[in-house]
Amino acid sequence: MPKPIADAAALELGVDRSSPVPLYYQLSQQLEAAIEQGRLAPGSLLGNEIELAARLGLSRPTVRQAIQTLVDKGLVVRRRGVGTQVVHSQVRRPLELSSLYDDLEAAGQRPATRVLRNTVVPATGPVAAAFGIPEGTEVHLVERMRSAHDEPMALLRNHLPAGLVDLSTERLETTGLYRMMRVAGITLHSARQTVGARLAATEEAAQLAEPEGAPLLTMERTTYDDTGRAVEFGSHVYRASRYSFDFQLLVP
Structure with a gap:
């Protein structure tokens, strides 16, 4: 059922008629x-x-x-x-070393998580390269659906070195991965990140409540602790209709 009509006074809406802005x-x-x-x-x-x-x-x-x-x-x-x-708001996420869970929570977006996979797997080539380990070495894999206001926002796929953190499904569904890592005593220091875009495949489109072929934002990130050790390799997709990245560009 629709919610009550918004009160313009309570929202403190108003316009400046002397401003050149329409x-x-x-x-x-x-x-x-x-x-x-x-x-x-x-x-x-x-x-x-x-x-x-x-x-x-x-x-x-x-x-x-x-x-x-x-x-x-x-x-x-x-x-x-x-x-x-x-209908919904678009999440604008700053390009900094933070978790989607924390960003959504800070924006009042009521984040929720559903764990799709939580297991140990052999490291593929890209994962092994990110961690500097032999291909086939066991690593922890976590796949999650992140939602806000009961709407799917992103599919998150994270690999971590085996045994690095206690990754219980219950904890993963109630807090963010970076928060769990910090509680475990890991000091996150820096990351290498690539942002891109592609079209949604059939399965992920259904999971994200988007039509097949809808635009998705992609993000691949390798995160390092304060000793220079790679502690996470993430490969995420976001609904472009609900999500954007904010950049701050400085003159060199």
């Missing part, structure tokens, strides 16, 4: 921020354009353009007989 864009940015910060949760209603325009003292075309911006980003949908409803 009014519709000011409103869309404030609504997007409210969605991302969880102040407008999935299922919340914004009401119709006439009501929202009256509450904010804006014209209906201005409000319509602001809402259309959010519709185009996939953050809200217009439902006949219901109004404009929040």
Whole structure:
């Protein structure tokens, strides 16, 4: 059942008419921020354009353009007989050495984890190369589905040296992998990471609630502790419709 209509006053929405920034864009940015910060949760209603325009003292075309911006980003949908409803927020993750669980939790996204595999396997070529061990050496493999607000967000595939951490399924479903490593006394220091994109295969598309061939973001990361030892090799895929990476670029 849809949630109550959002109170514009409670959200502290407002526009600066003296600003050169278009009014519709000011409103869309404030609504997007409210969605991302969880102040407008999935299922919340914004009401119709006439009501929202009256509450904010804006014209209906201005409000319509602001809402259309959010519709185009996939953050809200217009439902006949219901109004404009929040669907979900897009997670914007900074490119730094942090776990998806911690980033989602910090953003108020209510992370949840389902463990798909938790076992020991022989290291393949890429895994062996990352750890600097002979191919076929036993390593720990963990595959998880990470969700936020009850929606799938990413498929996480992590390899760790065997015996490095107590990787119980119960703990993996209640906390993040990096948090478990820190509790075990491992000091994470740095990582080498590659970000890419590809199309979703049939099985992973079904797992991520995306159509087959939908765009996915990919991330491959080797993480090192403060002694220079490789302690994790991760290969993850994320829903491009729900997820993005943020870069901060500095002038050399």
